[in-house]
Amino acid sequence: MSEAQTVTGKQGIARELTAFQHNILVILAKEPMYGLAIKRELEEYYGTEVNHGRLYPNLDELVGLGLIDKSELDKRTNQYELTDDGYAAVMDQVEWTLENIATDEERADDVRAILE
Secondary structure, X not given: OOOOOOOOOHHHHHHOOOHHHHHHHHHHHHOOEEHHHHHHHXXXXXXXXXXXXXXXXXXXXXXXXXXXXXXXXOOOXXXXXXXXXXXXXXXXXXXXXXXXXXXXXXXXXXXXXXXX
C-alpha cells in the first residue's frame, strides 16, 4: 500500500508525502546513499529499527514519483540519489516550515542560530 496519496502536479505530490518519505529525501539531500545506509540514518533519527518492508517500498515509490533516482552499484546493491524535483520538494517543506515558525524576530533569531 502506498504511503503517499496521489494528487496532480509535482508540488502537490511532494506535499502529500509522509514524514517518513520526507525524511528519506532529507537524508539523500546530503549525498547519494545505498539502502542500508539510508536505513541506518533513519534508525538513528527514529531511535528504533526501520524494517526493510517499510523502507524499500517507500524508496521505490519516491523513484516512481521522480523524486529520487535509483542506480545499481553492484548486483546486490542499489544507490539512491535526490533528483532536482526531490530537492525542490525538500526546499518546499523547509520554506513552508520556516514561514510558519519564524513569525517574529525572536523566532527568526532562533532559526538563524540553527544555521550558524
